[in-house]
Amino acid sequence: MVASEVLLSGQSLPGKAPVAGFTDDDRALLDEIGDTIIPQTDIPGAKAVKIGAFMTLMVTDCYNDRQHAAFAEGLRRINDACSAKYGTAFMGSTPAQRTELCNALDVEQRAYGLKKAKGDPAHYFRMMKELTVLGYYSSEIGCTQAVKFVEVPGAYHGDYPYKKGDRAWF
Amino acid sequence: MTDQNYDAIVVGSGISGGWAAKELTESGLKVLLLERGENIEHITGYVNALKAPWEIPHRDRITNKIREERAVLTRDGFMHEANASWWCKDAESPYVEKRPFSWFRGYHVGGRSLMWGRQSYRWNPFDYEANLKEGVGVDWPIRYEDMAPWYDHAESWAGISGSLEGMAQLPDGKFLPPMELNVVEKDVAARIKAHYSDSRRLIIGRVANLTEPHNGRINCQYRNKCDLGCPFGAYFSTQSSTLPAAVKTGNLTLRPFSIVTRVVYDKDTKKATGVEVLDADTRQTYQFSSKIVFLCASTLNTAWVLMNSATDVWPDGLGSSSGELGHNVMDHHFRAGASGDVEGFEDRYVFGRRANGFYIPRFRNLFGDKRDYTRGFGYQGSADRKGWSRDIAELGIGAPMKDALCEPGHWSIGMGAFGEVLPNHDNKISLSKERKDKWGLPVLVMDCDIGPNERRMRKDMANDAAEMLEAAGVKNVQTHDDSYSLGQGIHEMGTARMGRDPKTSVVNGNNQVWDATNVFVTDGACMTSTSCVNPSLTYMAMTARAANFAVGALKKGEV
Numbered sequence: 001m002v003a004s005e006v007l008l009s010g011q012s013l014p015g016k017a018p019v020a021g022f023t024d025d026d027r028a029l030l031d032e033i034g035d036t037i038i039p040q041t042d043i044p045g046a047k048a049v050k051i052g053a054f055m056t057l058m059v060t061d062c063y064n065d066r067q068h069a070a071f072a073e074g075l076r077r078i079n080d081a082c083s084a085k086y087g088t089a090f091m092g093s094t095p096a097q098r099t100e101l102c103n104a105l106d107v108e109q110r111a112y113g114l115k116k117a118k119g120d121p122a123h124y125f126r127m128m129k130e131l132t133v134l135g136y137y138s139s140e141i142g143c144t145q146a147v148k149f150v151e152v153p154g155a156y157h158g159d160y161p162y163k164k165g166d167r168a169w170f
Numbered sequence: 171m172t173d174q175n176y177d178a179i180v181v182g183s184g185i186s187g188g189w190a191a192k193e194l195t196e197s198g199l200k201v202l203l204l205e206r207g208e209n210i211e212h213i214t215g216y217v218n219a220l221k222a223p224w225e226i227p228h229r230d231r232i233t234n235k236i237r238e239e240r241a242v243l244t245r246d247g248f249m250h251e252a253n254a255s256w257w258c259k260d261a262e263s264p265y266v267e268k269r270p271f272s273w274f275r276g277y278h279v280g281g282r283s284l285m286w287g288r289q290s291y292r293w294n295p296f297d298y299e300a301n302l303k304e305g306v307g308v309d310w311p312i313r314y315e316d317m318a319p320w321y322d323h324a325e326s327w328a329g330i331s332g333s334l335e336g337m338a339q340l341p342d343g344k345f346l347p348p349m350e351l352n353v354v355e356k357d358v359a360a361r362i363k364a365h366y367s368d369s370r371r372l373i374i375g376r377v378a379n380l381t382e383p384h385n386g387r388i389n390c391q392y393r394n395k396c397d398l399g400c401p402f403g404a405y406f407s408t409q410s411s412t413l414p415a416a417v418k419t420g421n422l423t424l425r426p427f428s429i430v431t432r433v434v435y436d437k438d439t440k441k442a443t444g445v446e447v448l449d450a451d452t453r454q455t456y457q458f459s460s461k462i463v464f465l466c467a468s469t470l471n472t473a474w475v476l477m478n479s480a481t482d483v484w485p486d487g488l489g490s491s492s493g494e495l496g497h498n499v500m501d502h503h504f505r506a507g508a509s510g511d512v513e514g515f516e517d518r519y520v521f522g523r524r525a526n527g528f529y530i531p532r533f534r535n536l537f538g539d540k541r542d543y544t545r546g547f548g549y550q551g552s553a554d555r556k557g558w559s560r561d562i563a564e565l566g567i568g569a570p571m572k573d574a575l576c577e578p579g580h581w582s583i584g585m586g587a588f589g590e591v592l593p594n595h596d597n598k599i600s601l602s603k604e605r606k607d608k609w610g611l612p613v614l615v616m617d618c619d620i621g622p623n624e625r626r627m628r629k630d631m632a633n634d635a636a637e638m639l640e641a642a643g644v645k646n647v648q649t650h651d652d653s654y655s656l657g658q659g660i661h662e663m664g665t666a667r668m669g670r671d672p673k674t675s676v677v678n679g680n681n682q683v684w685d686a687t688n689v690f691v692t693d694g695a696c697m698t699s700t701s702c703v704n705p706s707l708t709y710m711a712m713t714a715r716a717a718n719f720a721v722g723a724l725k726k727g728e729v
Contacts, residue, residue: 037567045572061233103566110563129567137558137575138229140222146576147558149223153392153522158352162519168557168578169523170223 022060026075027052029090033078034132036098043145046136054135055128067121074124081105143170176202176423177724179445179460181430181475184281186693186709187466188408188416189324193717194464195421199724202458203416204428206450206467207277210256210284212409216399218252226252245272246658248285253397256285262608270655271616273470273662279426280408281468282660285397288378288405288525289550290330291703292321292341296536301699304544307498307593308669310698311679314341320711320718327415328406328710329384331526332376340531340548340703347381348374349390349526353518354553354581359528361642370533370638375550377526378406378707387411394523405525427451429609433463433488433689435480441688441729442488448609462688462720462729465666466713469694470499470599473665474614476676476683476691477601489666489676489683489691496600498593498667499618500700502659506628508635509584510647512553519555519578527552530585530638532702534630543626545592547702549635551585583644587631590702592623593664597656618656628654661705663697680723681716688729692716 034051059071078101082090086097093101102125109123116122122130136142143149149170177199180190191203209215223229230250242260243249249257258275265273276282295314302309318341325344333348351359351374359372379390387410388402396405403410416422427450433442434457444459465472473496477487489495527550533539534546556579565571597618605613632649639647669675672684677696683689692713694705701708723729 038572039569041569041572058228058231061235062228062231064234099568103568106566133558133575134229134231138223140224142558143223146572150522151220151222151393156350156392156520156522156524158350158355158520158524160519160521162517162578164516165577166519167576168555169520170557 022056022072027056029075029079030055030128032091032098033102033128034136036095036102037129037132038136039095039099044141046132049136049139049141051132051135054139055131058131058135059127063127067127070121070124071127074128077124078105137170174456174458176200176458176460178202178462178464178720179204179458180464180466181445182206182281182465182467182471182693183279183408183413183424184276184466184468184693185283185286185408185706186713187281187464188283188412189710189713190464190466190690190692190717191416191422192327192412193714194721195416195419197717197721198419198421199721200421201416201423202460203422203424204430204445204447204458205279205281205424205426206429207258207279207426209279209424209426210399210409212403212414213399213401215409216401219395219398219401221252242272243274246274248274248397248660253285263613264605264607265613266602266605266615268615268617269619271618272655272657273616274657274660275468275471279424280413283407284399284409286407286706287704288396289529289704290325290328290332290376290378290406290707291529291548292343293317293701293703293708294339294341296339297699297701300545301593306544307698308667308671308674311668311670316679317708317711317715320715321707323714324707324710327385328378328411328707329380329387330376330378330406330707331381333373335371335373335531337371337531339533339536343376345376346384349377349379349381349524350374351528352520352524352553354512354515354583355528357515358512358553358583358639358642358644362530362638365638365641366533369537370530372528372530375526375529379525380404385411390525392522392524394525396525428456429611430467430475431455431478431611433465433475433479433686434459435483435488435686437483440686442686448611450609453609461724462690464690464692464713464717464720465695466693469662469665469697470614472691472693472695473599474601476666478612480686484685488689489685491685492673492676494595494667494674495676496665497595497598498664499597499599499616499656499662500591500593500664500697501656502588502661502700502702502704503591503620503624503628503654503656504586504588504631504659505652505654506589506631506635506650507549507551507584507586508632508639508647508649509582510636510639510644512581512583512644515581528585534627534634541626541630543623543630545590545623545627545702547587547589547627547631549585549587551583553581553583555579555581583639585635585639587635588659588661588702588704589624589627589631590700591620591656593667593699594618594621597664599665616657620654620656661694661700663694663700663705666691666695667698668696669698680719681712682729690716690720
């Protein structure tokens with residue numbers, strides 16, 4: 001369960017220390033990162049569901065101090081990584097560069113996840129990916145266009161036909 | 171002050187208290203139902219029940235604010251954002267963990283009947299005899315035959331769906347039509363049945379969700395949002411079932427925000443005369459009088475009320491003359507089992523969200539099987555296709571990952587065991603001498619743990635699950651044994667056990683406290699052993715049985 005791993009691993013945190021709030025620039029950057037992770041195809045991508053605002057809401061309200069700090073630091077690190085590779089910050093990079101960079105970061109976060117100490121925050125890109133997936137598929141666009149959601153099914157069929165390409169249930 | 175006098179007072183409005191209120195009011199008694207928390211109205215009080223996923227701000231994840239108020243609840247996954255307000259704030263109502271104990275409470279009208287798992291199984295005849303045969307704890311003063319008609323009664327009213335199986339270890343009941351196993355579960359069930367020559371069976375869970383309209387309630391709509399309250403009234407809760415029945419009689423008074431601080435005891439008559447109430451809102455103290463008192467405050471709080479009562483006669487409280495009040499805390503130990511991947515069935519899926527899974531009834535230490543521990547366990551589980559939250563390592567990020575997550579993943583299946591916990595006098599709760607709650611009332615000190623019998627059982631709980639899944643052709647089978655502490659099963663039992671002898675038990679075979687026979691304990695506190703099946707149906711049946719006895723005894727002037 002990718003989407004819950006970070007959130008369930010948080011320790012209890014009475015009196016979470018105030019961390020500098022996220023800015024509109026942060027949210028704009030996260031919109032672009034999210035839209036690289038889940039781009040527009042024949043249906044809208046993560047930017048269309050305001051994924052930057054969702055990610056900062058979740059980090060602020062649900063993450064513990066160390067996770068929050070690791071995520072905030074990740075915003076700087078992703079720009080550093082982009083500059084080192086392409087000579088430009090993330091916002092100035094091309095869609096192809098963004099996809100290449102984020103795929104590399106995804107490989108990096110997987111390797112990091114295998115060796116990190118239990119209790120340490122996840123790699124920042126894992127957080128961004130998990131929050132993007134969670135925020136996107138549980139959004140109105142996600143539930144109604146990417147997957148299917150029926151509020152009142154009214155019945156259960158345990159042997160229901162499926163063919164490749166049919167949408168999953170939320 | 172006529173409104174202070176009632177025929178009966180029921181303390182607590184959860185599954186047991188709701189049943190007591192229904193049965194007693196229907197018998198013509200004027201009943202005061204006391205609930206320590208707020209009222210939650212049926213349907214209109216289920217504020218998140220009809221919200222779409224995107225209308226829950228943090229998409230049902232736990233926020234830091236919830237975590238601070240309800241830290242204990244985050245130890246397991248029962249609480250989520252949309253129903254967090256229904257779980258007790260342990261910051262307001264703390265307790266002391268001398269040894270680790272997880273206490274998940276619902277302080278509102280309906281109690282945990284609003285959030286319960288709804289799995290509903292009868293105990294079997296062996297369960298009621300095991301203590302006697304094995305010399306464990308004390309003997310139950312009742313047998314399956316005493317309970318059978320009351321199981322009939324409880325099932326018939328509550329509406330339990332399930333299949334008739336004819337298994338001695340899981341007696342059939344008065345069931346509504348069963349829910350459906352899905353295609354993979356049916357395949358696994360057939361393979362298990364064949365592999366074990368029908369000595370083990372995978373069946374659909376017996377669940378307090380209606381599969382057809384029942385007693386004016388609408389059948390299950392397969393939304394799987396039961397723990398937000400059901401606007402259709404399709405699962406059993408106090409609100410959907412017993413409370414409206416009690417209200418309909420005109421004999422019920424429901425008083426929320428009423429913390430019962432003690433049973434008022436009369437030394438001369440050796441009876442209770444009523445209860446004392448602290449208004450949780452105004453902090454005023456009230457006394458209400460009645461001929462009988464039903465304690466249904468949930469296991470540990472029922473013991474708490476008793477320990478706070480008649481302390482001028484017994485320092486350790488009403489019912490403590492046996493030395494067993496607060497002792498023999500039990501639960502079901504769980505969080506051990508196995509899971510794996512299922513190949514094939516790519517052209518099969520499900521429609522609807524079934525609020526139920528499969529059940530594998532107990533097979534250990536029965537019918538000639540003998541293990542290095544006593545008693546046994548049953549499994550609950552389900553098979554399903556993976557959803558969008560699955561990890562797809564090879565697809566990285568971008569459109570390929572997005573497209574893949576729009577489709578269901580492969581099938582997987584998992585199951586976890588619920589195991590019987592033996593009564594042990596050393597597992598006890600007591601009143602703290604120092605620590606107080608928000609209302610200045612002493613809090614409970616928990617001092618209990620599972621023992622060697624449960625630890626040996628846990629090995630089988632994990633390994634037997636893996637063996638069955640492998641026998642059924644499931645791939646990549648992995649066992650798990652996540653740590654468990656008492657209370658996590660949310661099946662707390664014991665502390666005021668039923669028995670045949672006032673020297674070794676707190677209540678008799680009719681749920682009367684030996685030391686005050688007009689006080690009845692009918693929730694989990696009265697349990698003498700735990701079986702391995704979910705306990706709530708037994709509380710319903712036990713409460714109805716005791717209420718019937720109490721009404722008869724009142725009429726004959728015997729209480």
